[in-house]
Amino acid sequence: MRFDLLLAGGTLMTAAGPTVTEQPGDVGVRDGRIAAVGPGLPHDAHRVVDVSGRLVTPGLIDLHTHVGPGYWGIDPDPVAWHSGVTTWVDAGSAGAFTLDGLRRVAATSGVRVPALLNISAIGLAGRTGESRDLGNCDVPLAIDTIQANRELIRGVKVRIDRETVGDNGVEPLRRGLAAAEACGVPVMVHIGTTPPALDEVLDLLRPGDIVTHCASGIAAPLGPAVHAAAGRGVRLDIGHGSGGFAFDVLEAQLAAGLRPSTISTDLHARSLYGPVFDLPTTMAKLLAAGLPLPEVIAAVTVQPARLLGLPGGTLDVGAPADIAIFDVRDEEFPVVDAHRQVRTSPVRLVNEATYVAGRLLPPRLPAPPPPWIPLTDAQRAALDGRARHLRDLLATPLVGAGGLAEQFPRHQPRSS
Template identity: 35%
Template sequence: MKGRFVLRNVKRINKEEIDIVVEDGKIAEVAKAGSGRGQQIFDYSDVYVSSGWIDLHVHAFPEFDPYGDEIDEIGVKQGVTTIVDAGSCGADRIADLAASREQAKTNLFAFLNISRIGLKRIDELSNMDWIDKDKVLQAVNKHRDLIVGLKARISKSVVRDSGVEPLRVARELSHETSLPLMVHIGSGPPNIEEVIPLLEKRDVITHYLNGKENNLFDDEGKPLQVLIDAIERGVHLDVGHGNASFSFKVAEAAKRYHIDLNTISTDIYRKNRLNGPVYSMSNVLSKFLYLGYSLEDVIAAVTTNAASWLEKPELGRIQIGDTANLTLFTVQNDPITLIDSEGDKRVAERRIEAKGVVVNGTFIEC
């Protein structure tokens, strides 16, 4: 609902209690707890508030199977105010994705799949004829408000005999469009040591904590030199949990070797939302609390860090005058069994639970 309303007694990550007054879709006041005035008061004592959660890797084109879902099912209903579709659509269908955002409450951006067919089939880079450079350029020029980067899924089942060549073409398109790449990594060939050196500053490695043989860590859990070099170049690391791309053991190794947490994303779609192992953004965030990251670091990974990558700092802050995009959540001291993409189960003592959002000034309970 819009108008003037107050989120009363919410607490920041540092435990400071405040009131947030929202009026005409914008943050009108950040006041001492109990002092905010509005036509409607929503008391959220003992509930945390952050800027709206951002999920940098989802699949929000419901027509495609298995990688598809409804925008708001994986957005505001999960406590997420902004989602970024990670290459569901190529040039053939990106206009349809752009049109769908008009009907959704959740903010939507997208990576454009360099294959014109997108995820209509899941070997979309196995035929180089499906990479139409002119169509990519036309789509980017027409949908600059939607497209934030280009997506290339560089793993064996996607590229088949094309090897690393689709990534070389993606690199050229990145330079022509001035857009960064998001590169999905997984089973080889191509070998991970062929893939990572082609990535540049602000490009995104998604699935960096996957437990497949062709991953970024050696048998002892030590990060490969190509990963260290990529981090030094400014390549961005994104979780992209998904059905098959998050391993507790690899995540523990990354933390042990001080590989910084950049963004936590879900790679959520209908199947792994309903049947796991993803379920929700809250569930994925709870896994990183279990791993020993602070609440501050976990929430930063879906707020300030993600907003900074998107070059939309207003999405990652709570500031008077900004459009109100906020997430309300709790941290419950309730045991929960968490499962990774390899079936490894862990029992955590705390879990994060989304309670509601304010998205573009509209309050919605989860």
């Protein structure tokens, strides 16, 4: 078999049944799918890439992002190519009224963009408040929208905090659960400021539903209700975001036997410039808290894939050729949570290549932040410095005379 692409000599980390294993080997890609995996594959390929000394994983799946239009949304491609994230689950940016905008993003992005439908039909057009008017939380409309868009929608998203729901308490969640139950999909619930009480939210959730911001310093889910929810199969998702992750809460949960099922960023227009930055940095925060690397890799590959029934998440033959290549640098890496608590990861994961369906994602420059995003003076200075560095880099000729060929020679060879 001739491969389109052969990744040769790497260390493969992928799911093997319920666990993640690490072993040396090659990955052969043909027609956008993984065609062969194992040591010593024949180098019969259109392109052979030597990945010796590098970690090869399935393309990362970020279970909680915001890439749809609106206040929170970002363009995924300028982050994806240097982070290894090939599937960006948009978690509620769009509701029934605004799904077409998200569909256009999914159709034009270089990455995969499945969605969780916001129970509020207006989605996240603004910063908050989408469920204060219960008229927007229309269960029949949500059901019809999910049924008509099964290839795009994988679940329902409900934000439950004081600002979002106003005086409506957990009623938006009840409606989200009703729509999800009718369609056989999970609910992801955002937790934050009370009321409504956290226990009231957790007690409603079913096996397979997802609590995002599970280590929130604001919600602080540490009591009996979160243990009961986890015990009946509710999944805990990190969902870092601008205010949804605290090291001390995570450490208390781990000490009590609670472990996140999935690691996600809640990457959006306010968290992109810090404290989140990207998924590999968020993964390093879980490493800093003591989780082993195989568990961290599983939480951003096979676990989210199984939870939402997504393609990918493994390096199995026949799977989509969504692949990430990392340099695992054996160096201390300081990382910070949403409340400026600092911990140190023992390693740093640096992405070197990201493939979607066997295609190498090309470099993409990010757009400047929208004017409504609050930034510190330090963030603004860093963005200005990055722009200067990029300008200098791109304004400098790529190579000198020694790196060029004479494409149209002045003196053509004479014919005999």
